[in-house]
Amino acid sequence: MTIPNIVGAGLIVIGAGVGIGKIGGSAMEAIARQPEASGKIQTAMLIAAALIEGIGFAALFAAN
Amino acid sequence: MQKNSVVRIFMTFALILTSMNLAAKDNEKVENGGKEGLRTEIKEFIAHHLQDSHDFTFFSDEKEHKYYGFPLPVILWDEGLKVFSSSKFHHGQTVAEVGGSYYKLYHSKIYKTDAEGTINYDESHHATNEKPLDFSITKNVVSMLLIGLLMFFMFRSLARSYKKNNGMPSGVGRFLEPLVLFVRDEIAIPNIGEKKYRKYMSFLLTIFFFIWFLNLLGMTPLGVNVTGNIAVTFGLALLTFLITNLTANKNYWGHIFWMPGVPTFMKVVLAPIELLGVFIKPFSLMIRLYANMTAGHVVIMSIVGMMFLFKSWIGSPLSFGLAFALSILELLVAALQAYIFTMLAALYFGMANEEAHH
Amino acid sequence: MEKLLDQFSFGLFFWQILIFVGLIFLLKKYAWGPILKSVNDREEGIKNALESAEDARKEMQNLQADNERILNEARAERDGMLKEARQLKESMISDAKEEAQAEADKIVKQAQVTIEGEKKAAIAELKNQVAGLSVEIAEKMVRKELSNNDKQLELVESMLGDVTLN
Numbered sequence: 001m002t003i004p005n006i007v008g009a010g011l012i013v014i015g016a017g018v019g020i021g022k023i024g025g026s027a028m029e030a031i032a033r034q035p036e037a038s039g040k041i042q043t044a045m046l047i048a049a050a051l052i053e054g055i056g057f058a059a060l061f062a063a064n
Numbered sequence: 065m066q067k068n069s070v071v072r073i074f075m076t077f078a079l080i081l082t083s084m085n086l087a088a089k090d091n092e093k094v095e096n097g098g099k100e101g102l103r104t105e106i107k108e109f110i111a112h113h114l115q116d117s118h119d120f121t122f123f124s125d126e127k128e129h130k131y132y133g134f135p136l137p138v139i140l141w142d143e144g145l146k147v148f149s150s151s152k153f154h155h156g157q158t159v160a161e162v163g164g165s166y167y168k169l170y171h172s173k174i175y176k177t178d179a180e181g182t183i184n185y186d187e188s189h190h191a192t193n194e195k196p197l198d199f200s201i202t203k204n205v206v207s208m209l210l211i212g213l214l215m216f217f218m219f220r221s222l223a224r225s226y227k228k229n230n231g232m233p234s235g236v237g238r239f240l241e242p243l244v245l246f247v248r249d250e251i252a253i254p255n256i257g258e259k260k261y262r263k264y265m266s267f268l269l270t271i272f273f274f275i276w277f278l279n280l281l282g283m284t285p286l287g288v289n290v291t292g293n294i295a296v297t298f299g300l301a302l303l304t305f306l307i308t309n310l311t312a313n314k315n316y317w318g319h320i321f322w323m324p325g326v327p328t329f330m331k332v333v334l335a336p337i338e339l340l341g342v343f344i345k346p347f348s349l350m351i352r353l354y355a356n357m358t359a360g361h362v363v364i365m366s367i368v369g370m371m372f373l374f375k376s377w378i379g380s381p382l383s384f385g386l387a388f389a390l391s392i393l394e395l396l397v398a399a400l401q402a403y404i405f406t407m408l409a410a411l412y413f414g415m416a417n418e419e420a421h422h
Numbered sequence: 423m424e425k426l427l428d429q430f431s432f433g434l435f436f437w438q439i440l441i442f443v444g445l446i447f448l449l450k451k452y453a454w455g456p457i458l459k460s461v462n463d464r465e466e467g468i469k470n471a472l473e474s475a476e477d478a479r480k481e482m483q484n485l486q487a488d489n490e491r492i493l494n495e496a497r498a499e500r501d502g503m504l505k506e507a508r509q510l511k512e513s514m515i516s517d518a519k520e521e522a523q524a525e526a527d528k529i530v531k532q533a534q535v536t537i538e539g540e541k542k543a544a545i546a547e548l549k550n551q552v553a554g555l556s557v558e559i560a561e562k563m564v565r566k567e568l569s570n571n572d573k574q575l576e577l578v579e580s581m582l583g584d585v586t587l588n
Contacts, residue, residue: 043254047411050404054348057355061426116434139433173431190428198433205437212445219453226460231467244457265458266450274442295431299438354426 008063016056020049099373106369110362114289115172116202118150122286131155136206140167142176142196150200167196174198204296207288211277215270247272247406255410260417264410267307271300272406279357279398283391291401292357294350301350304409309342312416324420345412349405356401360394 027045031038121133135151142165152160156169159181167174168181175183175193184192222237222244233241247269252261278290290296318324320338323331367390370383568574 039250043250043407046400046404046407050352050408051348053356054352057351058348060355061351115429116431198431199436200433201437202431202434204434205441208438208441212441215445216448216452219449219457223453223456223460226456231460231464241457241461244454245461248458248461266446266454269454270442270446270449274445293431293434294426294429295435296438298430299435299442303439303442 005063009060012056012059012063016052019052023048023052102373106366106372110365110369112172113287113365114292114358114361116204116293117172118153118169118174118200118202119155120203120206121155124155129155129157136203137201138174139199139201140174140196141199146196174200203288204290204293207278207281207286207290208296211274211281211290215273215277219273243273244269251403251407251410255407255414256417257414263311264307264413267303268406268410271304271409272402275300275353275405276399276402279402280395282357282361283394283398289357289361291353292361294354297350297354300353300405301346304349304412305343305346308346308409308412308416311413313419315418315420316416318420345408349408353401353405356397360390360397364390364394 023045027041030041034041118138119131119133119135121131123132124130135149138146138148138150138152138160140146140162144163146162146165148160148162150169152158152162153167153169159177159179160167161179166177166179166181168177168183169175170183170191173191174196175191176196177183177193186192218236218240221235222233222240225234225237226232228234248261248265251272252265252268256264275291278296282289282291320342321335323334323338326334364387367383367387371380371387374380374383567577
């Protein structure tokens with residue numbers, strides 16, 4: 001692993017972390033607002049988080 | 065709840081047990097190498113653990129060349145079928161001679177060599193020897209067979225218990241039935257739709273329990289890492305890809321090649337992007353499962369390995385606590401990844417079956 | 423990426439596909455099919471039972487409503503009958519009263535007429551008797567007075583005196 005690779009991997013992790021954090025936070029807010037829709041919100045949240053995660057992993061492998 | 069935590073504690077201890085051989089190595093290393101040597105050894109151990117292997121080893125002492133486990137059959141296709149026991153390799157120490165050809169185990173891979181077992185390297189230290197086509201029953205294959213058998217007997221007993229018990233599950237089925245219903249009611253029906261979900265149920269149920277059980281097997285001290293292997297996740301993703309595209313309707317292909325409702329120029333631009341998406345979807349499924357499971361194994365094993373690096377009254381309990389917490393997290397991840405894989409597969413099936421709504 | 427390709431083992435992939443596809447078909451035949459069928463049957467059974475319970479409840483409600491209706495009708499009928507009877511009674515009483523009144527009035531009138539007639543007859547007779555008596559008395563008196571000449575002259579004279587005075 002070279003220095004640019006490590007920096008790139010770090011950037012990817014930051015980006016993915018921020019993204020998933022935002023999704024999680026928004027989902028929490030949405031659930032607090034509408035507790036009866038928590039099931040649907042959770043599903044949508046997981047799908048969105050999974051997509052970001054997938055991109056993150058793909059980028060990590062590319063950086064590696 | 066009580067039982068649950070007992071199980072978790074047990075699993076964590078079991079995990080630490082896995083690295084008992086690390087402890088054995090540790091003592092020797094300190095004598096003749098110090099911390100740096102130990103560090104590389106832990107790294108190698110983890111790298112070795114992540115890979116498939118040709119024999120089932122529970123504990124090993126590599127300095128003394130003592131291995132506790134059993135060998136597995138090796139099946140090679142190299143100018144004819146060659147079947148022999150992996151004990152012939154002696155864990156990579158000797159060259160196996162079968163039918164006039166010589167084979168050597170190097171970094172968990174079988175290479176064709178000469179009688180002395182010479183391995184040639186290129187400049188980036190990769191072996192350049194010829195690799196025969198390897199159809200061996202490896203550790204991962206054995207694990208998959210084991211899980212397959214387990215699933216078969218568990219779910220057949222559930223299916224049978226309905227008949228015996230007048231339509232109600234009994235025994236282990238009481239635990240399994242809600243999970244089956246969960247896959248049907250929370251994954252299949254909302255994503256595929258009430259009308260078409262039936263034909264996908266077998267695949268979704270099988271893939272959900274297969275991934276979940278294999279993930280959990282990875283948490284046991286057997287030290288297998290099946291779902292963290294790219295060939296396995298590639299197979300799962302390939303099947304999802306094939307089922308998605310072979311059962312897709314006209315509307316799905318219409319949305320890919322000639323997106324309705326956008327100008328002609330955009331249609332031309334969107335077609336290659338959409339077509340790429342068809343391949344990216346299963347690819348991300350493959351990478352996600354592989355990366356999550358691999359990362360989980362690497363992190364837990366590294367933290368367990370840290371215990372032997374620190375060797376202090378503060379550091380070791382600290383890494384123990386961390387490993388404990390992460391193991392619990394990994395239990396969650398094991399179920400979550402199975403759920404996400406199944407969920408996304410169902411979502412793709414649903415997309416392939418969507419009716420036109422314009 | 424290179425590492426991933428290096429790790430890829432075709433043998434493992436081959437076995438994985440074989441095991442997994444075999445597992446799908448085995449489980450479909452021996453597990454998923456029967457399980458999903460049993461669960462569906464059970465759910466169908468529960469649904470049917472619920473529906474029939476709902477039907478029974480509705481029928482019960484209908485029955486109850488019917489009962490209520492019949493009861494109400496009977497009550498209304500009874501009330502009507504009672505009311506009619508009361509009216510009949512009242513009208514009978516008032517009719518009887520009126521009749522009695524009329525009869526009584528008639529009797530009283532007749533009695534009055536009779537009484538009037540009797541009274542008139544009595545008065546007439548009395549008048550006749552009084553007139554007869556008076557004439558008798560007057561005859562007697564005149565006879566007595568006119569028995570001597572003096573008295574006759576005196577009378578003529580007083581009468582003549584009265585005439586001049588007038």
